[in-house]
Amino acid sequence: MENKIKAFMDEVIARNGHEPEFIQAVQEVAETVIPYIANQDIYNGKNILLRMVEPERLISFRVAWVDDDGEIHVNRGYRIQMNSAIGPYKGGLRFHPTVNASILKFLAFEQVFKNSLTTLPMGGGKGGSDFDPKGKSDDEVMRFCHAFMLELNRHIGPNTDVPAGDIGVGAREIGFLFGMYKKIRNEFTGVLTGKGLSWGGSKIRPEATGYGTVYFAQSMLKTKNESFDGKTVVISGSGNVAQFAAEKAIVLGAKVVTLSDSSGYIYDKDGINDEKLAFVMDLKNNRRGRISEYTDKYTSAEFHAGKTPWDVKCDIALPCATQNELNQQDAKNLLSNGCMCVAEGANMPCDTDAVHEFNNAKILFAPGKASNAGGVATSGLEMSQNSLRISWTREEVDERLKDIMEDIHDSCIEYGKEEDGFCNYVKGANIAGFVKVADAMLAQGVI
Ligand SMILES: NC(=O)C1=CN([C@@H]2O[C@H](COP(=O)(O)OP(=O)(O)OC[C@H]3O[C@@H](n4cnc5c(N)ncnc54)[C@H](OP(=O)(O)O)[C@@H]3O)[C@@H](O)[C@H]2O)C=CC1
Numbered sequence: 129m130e131n132k133i134k135a136f137m138d139e140v141i142a143r144n145g146h147e148p149e150f151i152q153a154v155q156e157v158a159e160t161v162i163p164y165i166a167n168q169d170i171y172n173g174k175n176i177l178l179r180m181v182e183p184e185r186l187i188s189f190r191v192a193w194v195d196d197d198g199e200i201h202v203n204r205g206y207r208i209q210m211n212s213a214i215g216p217y218k219g220g221l222r223f224h225p226t227v228n229a230s231i232l233k234f235l236a237f238e239q240v241f242k243n244s245l246t247t248l249p250m251g252g253g254k255g256g257s258d259f260d261p262k263g264k265s266d267d268e269v270m271r272f273c274h275a276f277m278l279e280l281n282r283h284i285g286p287n288t289d290v291p292a293g294d295i296g297v298g299a300r301e302i303g304f305l306f307g308m309y310k311k312i313r314n315e316f317t318g319v320l321t322g323k324g325l326s327w328g329g330s331k332i333r334p335e336a337t338g339y340g341t342v343y344f345a346q347s348m349l350k351t352k353n354e355s356f357d358g359k360t361v362v363i364s365g366s367g368n369v370a371q372f373a374a375e376k377a378i379v380l381g382a383k384v385v386t387l388s389d390s391s392g393y394i395y396d397k398d399g400i401n402d403e404k405l406a407f408v409m410d411l412k413n414n415r416r417g418r419i420s421e422y423t424d425k426y427t428s429a430e431f432h433a434g435k436t437p438w439d440v441k442c443d444i445a446l447p448c449a450t451q452n453e454l455n456q457q458d459a460k461n462l463l464s465n466g467c468m469c470v471a472e473g474a475n476m477p478c479d480t481d482a483v484h485e486f487n488n489a490k491i492l493f494a495p496g497k498a499s500n501a502g503g504v505a506t507s508g509l510e511m512s513q514n515s516l517r518i519s520w521t522r523e524e525v526d527e528r529l530k531d532i533m534e535d536i537h538d539s540c541i542e543y544g545k546e547e548d549g550f551c552n553y554v555k556g557a558n559i560a561g562f563v564k565v566a567d568a569m570l571a572q573g574v575i
Pocket residue numbers: 293294295296297298337365366367368369370388389390391448449450451453473474475500501503504
């Protein structure tokens with residue numbers, strides 16, 4: 129089996145050797161899916177996984193825009209249309225200076241499995257740009273988004289490819305992107321998700337990734353007769369996913385003691401309550417400030433510059449910032465401090481060695497493609513509401529989100545439970561996500 133996995137990875141590396149994040153994501157899937165395929169006659173000789181690692185289409189384009197001083201800038205835009213076997217391409221757009229083809233291909237690849245797990249008919253895609261919205265005026269962000277959509281509009285559509293937000297793309301950016309799409313195409317359709325509530329957005333979509341991550345962790349904890357109540361929770365990030373993971377964890381009775389951004393983390397030993405979280409939401413979503421400002425307002429909290437929060441003692445860890453933000457040493461620190469549950473809110477925040485540490489220690493570990501799938505699932509619900517031209521209540525959407533997260537948990541158990549009763553959620557999520565897409569690809573022939 130080792131040889132089969134190595135031969136497969138050699139071929140992937142030969143083609144994509146300069147793309148470390150993509151190779152990392154493929155390796156994790158190959159380690160669990162190749163042994164599964166080997167025992168399933170229907171996949172024999174079909175080279176399904178090799179077909180799945182090659183994007184159906186990779187679009188790269190120039191985005192030229194003018195800043196407030198009249199200076200012209202050029203960024204690179206992308207859309208990776210990874211797999212459309214089970215539905216239109218679906219996945220977010222990321223605006224961050226680190227964006228490149230490797231990062232977007234890893235995200236698009238993960239998205240294929242994640243979207244399959246949601247039980248909804250969505251293929252996988254991802255896109256974005258190396259544009260940095262930080263420090264830009266609202267007008268500059270608007271001009272960039274309009275320039276970006278000037279090209280992207282030819283490649284997307286409600287039945288073709290439906291982008292959404294990700295790092296650096298929130299409600300403001302989705303508004304500017306939607307406005308330009310509507311103007312160019314002269315149609316009001318569900319071409320993007322994460323829209324404002326008065327123009328086609330779904331209730332709970334902003335909350336869904338964070339809430340879903342906590343719902344998934346709750347299902348894992350239930351298998352051990354545990355819950356969030358009274359637990360200490362460490363969260364990284366302070367953006368969309370982190371904010372709503374914190375909100376739900378607090379509602380469930382947990383004490384959330386950290387949040388972070390790319391400059392460091394804050395530790396509040398008294399716990400972040402509703403009022404403090406409202407301060408963070410205003411700081412990050414409206415004033416676009418730094419997390420260190422939390423300690424100016426709440427002086428008993430500490431700011432640790434340039435550090436991640438993984439040496440803080442906790443029961444539950446929710447990495448909600450970015451890829452590879454938690455390494456093997458961080459995993460060892462969490463384990464030696466008694467952490468019992470890690471659920472990824474971000475995409476691939478734990479590096480390969482950290483994941484192996486958690487699984488070897490047999491704690492509850494959820495990979496992002498399972499635990500953070502609530503965001504895209506609720507985007508799928510937004511698409512349904514747009515098609516039906518109706519709007520569900522907050523309670524209805526939240527119920528559906530809970531049911532979907534429960535279904536994903538059940539699928540992970542089905543494919544990931546080992547003989548000793550331990551559930552390897554990485555294996556479970558990879559195989560369950562693979563089967564649905566692979567079966568659709570088999571049915572559709574070699575295309
Ligand atoms: N939004 C969604 O619905 C979904 C998001 N995700 C994933 O969740 C993660 C967070 O996304 P989201 O909350 O939407 O994004 P936001 O842009 O709202 O927030 C990102 C947060 O992560 C921090 N961050 C970004 N890069 C780094 C870095 N290199 N080191 C440390 N901190 C960093 C940011 O800090 P700073 O402001 O300093 O950059 C910020 O606090 C991503 O991995 C994304 O792919 C997954 C599923 C759905």
